[in-house]
Amino acid sequence: MFDITGKRFLFLLISEALILIGIISLVVFPLKPGIEFSSGSMMTVSFAQEVEEVDQGELKQELVNLGYANAIIQRTGEGNDFLIRTRELTGEDKAALESALAARFGSLTEREFYSVSPRVAGETVENAAIAVAVAAVGILLYITWAFRRMPRPLHYGTCGIIALVHDVVVVVGIFCILGAIMDWEINLMFITGVLAVIGYSINNTVVVFDRIRENLTRGISPDFEVVVNTSLVETLSRSLNTSLTTIFVVLALLLFVGASIQNFAMVLLIGIVTGTYSSLCIAPTLLIVWERREWGRLVQWLPLPRAKARGA
Amino acid sequence: MPRRNTLVFIIVLILFAFAVCALIYPLFGREEMRLGLDLQGGIHMVYQADLSEVEPGTEAEAIDGAIAVIEQRINILGVTEPVIQKQGADRILVELPGVSEAEKAKRLIGQTALLEFREWVEGEGGEMEWVPATATVDGKEKVLTSGYFKENTYVSPGDLGGVLLIFEWDEEGSKLSEQITGRLIGKPLAIFLSGEPLLGEDELPIAPIVRSVITDRGQIDGLSLKEATELSQLLNAGRIPVPLTPIYEQTVSPILGADFIDMSLKAGLIGIILVMLFMIIYYRLPGVLASLALIFYGAVVLAIFKLIPVTLTLAGIGGFVLSIGMAVDANVLIFERMKEEFRTGRTLGAAIEAGFNRAWTAIRDSNVTTFIVCGILYWMGSILVAGAPVKGFAATLFIGVAVSMFTAIVVTRTLLRLFVGTPLAKKTRLFRAYQGRE
Numbered sequence: 001m002f003d004i005t006g007k008r009f010l011f012l013l014i015s016e017a018l019i020l021i022g023i024i025s026l027v028v029f030p031l032k033p034g035i036e037f038s039s040g041s042m043m044t045v046s047f048a049q050e051v052e053e054v055d056q057g058e059l060k061q062e063l064v065n066l067g068y069a070n071a072i073i074q075r076t077g078e079g080n081d082f083l084i085r086t087r088e089l090t091g092e093d094k095a096a097l098e099s100a101l102a103a104r105f106g107s108l109t110e111r112e113f114y115s116v117s118p119r120v121a122g123e124t125v126e127n128a129a130i131a132v133a134v135a136a137v138g139i140l141l142y143i144t145w146a147f148r149r150m151p152r153p154l155h156y157g158t159c160g161i162i163a164l165v166h167d168v169v170v171v172v173g174i175f176c177i178l179g180a181i182m183d184w185e186i187n188l189m190f191i192t193g194v195l196a197v198i199g200y201s202i203n204n205t206v207v208v209f210d211r212i213r214e215n216l217t218r219g220i221s222p223d224f225e226v227v228v229n230t231s232l233v234e235t236l237s238r239s240l241n242t243s244l245t246t247i248f249v250v251l252a253l254l255l256f257v258g259a260s261i262q263n264f265a266m267v268l269l270i271g272i273v274t275g276t277y278s279s280l281c282i283a284p285t286l287l288i289v290w291e292r293r294e295w296g297r298l299v300q301w302l303p304l305p306r307a308k309a310r311g312a
Numbered sequence: 313m314p315r316r317n318t319l320v321f322i323i324v325l326i327l328f329a330f331a332v333c334a335l336i337y338p339l340f341g342r343e344e345m346r347l348g349l350d351l352q353g354g355i356h357m358v359y360q361a362d363l364s365e366v367e368p369g370t371e372a373e374a375i376d377g378a379i380a381v382i383e384q385r386i387n388i389l390g391v392t393e394p395v396i397q398k399q400g401a402d403r404i405l406v407e408l409p410g411v412s413e414a415e416k417a418k419r420l421i422g423q424t425a426l427l428e429f430r431e432w433v434e435g436e437g438g439e440m441e442w443v444p445a446t447a448t449v450d451g452k453e454k455v456l457t458s459g460y461f462k463e464n465t466y467v468s469p470g471d472l473g474g475v476l477l478i479f480e481w482d483e484e485g486s487k488l489s490e491q492i493t494g495r496l497i498g499k500p501l502a503i504f505l506s507g508e509p510l511l512g513e514d515e516l517p518i519a520p521i522v523r524s525v526i527t528d529r530g531q532i533d534g535l536s537l538k539e540a541t542e543l544s545q546l547l548n549a550g551r552i553p554v555p556l557t558p559i560y561e562q563t564v565s566p567i568l569g570a571d572f573i574d575m576s577l578k579a580g581l582i583g584i585i586l587v588m589l590f591m592i593i594y595y596r597l598p599g600v601l602a603s604l605a606l607i608f609y610g611a612v613v614l615a616i617f618k619l620i621p622v623t624l625t626l627a628g629i630g631g632f633v634l635s636i637g638m639a640v641d642a643n644v645l646i647f648e649r650m651k652e653e654f655r656t657g658r659t660l661g662a663a664i665e666a667g668f669n670r671a672w673t674a675i676r677d678s679n680v681t682t683f684i685v686c687g688i689l690y691w692m693g694s695i696l697v698a699g700a701p702v703k704g705f706a707a708t709l710f711i712g713v714a715v716s717m718f719t720a721i722v723v724t725r726t727l728l729r730l731f732v733g734t735p736l737a738k739k740t741r742l743f744r745a746y747q748g749r750e
Contacts, residue, residue, distance in 0.1 A: 242645075
């Protein structure tokens with residue numbers, strides 16, 4: 001039988017490190033907002049294949065010459081396809097830009113164009129924030145309801161929420177790093193993905209907690225740690241199998257659909273992995289820590305005089 | 313019990329057959345899946361109307377008027393299923409699926425479609441220039457424009473070849489025209505469209521010399537047939553009563569959309585195959601049954617998408633593909649529970665029933681959060697201008713999860729029950745469960 005709860009301090013230490021890394025990356029490399037949040041225009045253009053390969057540097061230089069110093073350029077796919085992001089373009093701006101680029105690099109086809117005015121971007125930020133707040137309240141209400149039958153609703157609820165926050169911090173932290181390295185931006189689908197992850201992570205935690213409750217009522221052991229571990233082992237294959245099947249489909253999305261919902265699929269992938277981890281290794285083990293009042297051991301590694309005193 | 317199960321099984325089969333028919337044949341007038349703009353290509357624009365000049369209290373009418381005009385203009389393009397809607401109090405949403413001529417469509421919508429007549433006079437700087445031709449009616453100085461046209465212009469072949477755009481003045485226009493043409497006999501009268509000289513087929517500005525006083529009707533000569541027809545349609549569609557500025561735009565070329573359909577089909581298919589393989593390898597016979605249930609699931613969900621209809625976007629397909637992975641969750645919960653019951657020494661039949669009954673609360677509880685999140689996302693998607701993908705994702709995920717509960721609880725159970733009492737049920741290896749073993 002696996003002993004998950006016995007290694008609780010290792011798991012919790014890993015998570016503390018992950019959360020720390022997440023928060024540091026958020027501070028050092030802030031998330032890059034996409035045009036839905038910051039306004040601007042984005043177009044995917046495809047230069048005729050027969051023309052020699054267009055150099056990304058030259059394209060950037062040309063855009064700077066045309067007065068788009070802040071333009072961001074990404075090569076998408078294999079051919080001469082580029083994603084160009086600029087400030088908001090009017091119809092005339094766009095026509096002028098396209099004909100200038102065509103004159104320099106050969107004929108081009110516009111595959112996609114997306115433009116958001118500052119006003120709409122402002123509203124999007126505002127309403128997305130409201131939606132996230134409403135979602136948070138809704139999920140808190142749900143947790144209160146779902147955990148009402150637990151022996152100590154406050155403990156269970158709090159541990160579930162900590163696991164949730166852990167998942168969000170890890171996802172956001174990784175996205176900050178992806179943003180810094182690969183210029184990934186966050187958009188509405190990112191927010192959607194994060195909310196979906198929250199729902200998913202809570203699901204897993206509920207299933208595990210439900211089993212702990214059941215085993216407590218059945219009185220399988222007087223030792224709380226044994227009860228938790230048994231429940232974890234019993235639900236382990238369910239948790240892993242469900243996550244695996246979901247990871248399969250998300251991987252398929254990530255690999256085959258590509259750029260357009262890349263961010264979204266990535267959020268789900270990271271979120272499912274961390275959500276599974278946190279519902280198995282964080283939320284239930286925290287219950288034991290709380291039950292036994294072992295909080296001091298969580299900060300043992302900190303050079304705090306008080307923690308040292310307690311340790312001694 | 314067995315008889316009732318057979319009945320349920322038949323109902324499941326009928327449902328499946330119905331779903332497959334709905335997917336293959338047009339049913340209830342639904343010929344095909346409704347695809348979002350990102351999948352079939354097209355234009356999605358949101359315009360902000362400037363209502364500051366509109367008389368207070370008549371804002372709604374002004375917007376409705378603008379929508380009516382846009383509808384007329386879109387008709388010129390011959391788009392199937394265009395959507396032109398009011399959004400909020402002062403916005404207009406225009407969705408043109410499958411349109412490849414994005415620029416032309418935008419020009420048509422954005423056009424002021426106001427022809428202005430100008431005369432050649434000496435300007436303030438002493439140079440000759442075209443200035444709007446005015447006259448005084450009812451004590452007010454007014455510019456002669458196509459605003460005074462009756463909305464019945466038409467194109468007619470000219471006597472000397474070429475085409476004529478024929479128009480009629482309304483009452484006020486005819487007074488203005490009478491005065492203006494009266495004083496401009498022998499002089500040119502140019503026509504400007506949206507501030508630019510209207511060019512003829514020969515690429516020269518159209519500025520005919522006035523021959524006589526025009527009171528009721530006139531004609532514009534020199535346009536190509538195509539241009540004349542388009543202009544006539546625009547003029548007849550009327551003017552948009554309020555200034556519109558585009559605030560949001562998404563244009564996808566139909567080619568790119570087709571690529572997306574291809575890619576997402578591939579992703580869905582590969583995802584479903586992987587999930588099935590996993591379920592069969594891990595759970596053996598129940599896994600096979602869960603895979604059958606998954607096929608049922610896929611057909612029913614897609615049929616629902618088609619019949620409601622749900623507009624499928626890339627994000628929506630993402631939600632559907634994700635729901636495939638999540639759909640087996642209920643099965644996994646049940647099978648795990650079943651295995652446990654089996655181990656405690658129950659027979660297959662008892663283990664199935666206990667597995668389903670005991671797993672039910674976990675299935676219900678764990679799906680509630682997904683429903684809550686879907687609800688919030690749907691709401692967020694509806695209030696946001698850029699929220700279409702979010703809405704699509706929420707809708708497909710919601711439908712997917714709801715149907716998955718049904719398939720896991722009804723379809724898989726029915727299929728499993730069919731095996732109870734057959735020789736296969738004795739082969740516990742098929743269930744990857746060993747009776748009475750820890």
